[in-house]
Amino acid sequence: MSKELAVVHHADRRTDVVMPYAPGIIVRRGHLVFLSGVTAAPVYHSHPHRDEEFDLPSTMKEQASLTMENLKKTLEAAGCTLADLVAATRYLTDVAEQDDLNRVWAQYLRGHLPTTTTVEVSRLATHARCKLEISAIAVTGGPGRARRGTRAAARAEAARPPRRGPRR
Numbered sequence: 491m492s493k494e495l496a497v498v499h500h501a502d503r504r505t506d507v508v509m510p511y512a513p514g515i516i517v518r519r520g521h522l523v524f525l526s527g528v529t530a531a532p533v534y535h536s537h538p539h540r541d542e543e544f545d546l547p548s549t550m551k552e553q554a555s556l557t558m559e560n561l562k563k564t565l566e567a568a569g570c571t572l573a574d575l576v577a578a579t580r581y582l583t584d585v586a587e588q589d590d591l592n593r594v595w596a597q598y599l600r601g602h603l604p605t606t607t608t609v610e611v612s613r614l615a616t617h618a619r620c621k622l623e624i625s626a627i628a629v630t631g632g633p634g635r636a637r638r639g640t641r642a643a644a645r646a647e648a649a650r651p652p653r654r655g656p657r658r
Contacts, residue, residue, distance in 0.1 A: 494518040512603045515576045520629035523568045527623040529616045530556035544617040550587035554594035574628040575604040581623040585610040
């Protein structure tokens, strides 16, 4: 893991089972990045919502892939990668589809295991066609900004409100 993270395990940890998450993670150094809930829908869409912006695939596998791509884009804009995730809450409209989500999750995370909580909900607020929403926390090693010289740093700087008052 990067950014001086340590996985927390219990003294009675079982090593004979496969766990798709870490029980806990200690962040010893770094800055936290909080991500809003991400779905398979375009991150930037109209409010109030317009149906034509939510032409989503019908399977969990396809929606999970699009959701992970949107999650990746937001992390990259913050100067992070999927390996910098420390926690995620995954909301599904049908818990029976969790195995499909877990397969896509594993493909994207390639062995990295953030803490996760999975919750079944009756409907997601984004749109009735959405099957999955993920909110997450990542850690970056920089002082709360993307690495200098990257497109992510330029975007973050452009989005930052102007400073007020004297600089300290």
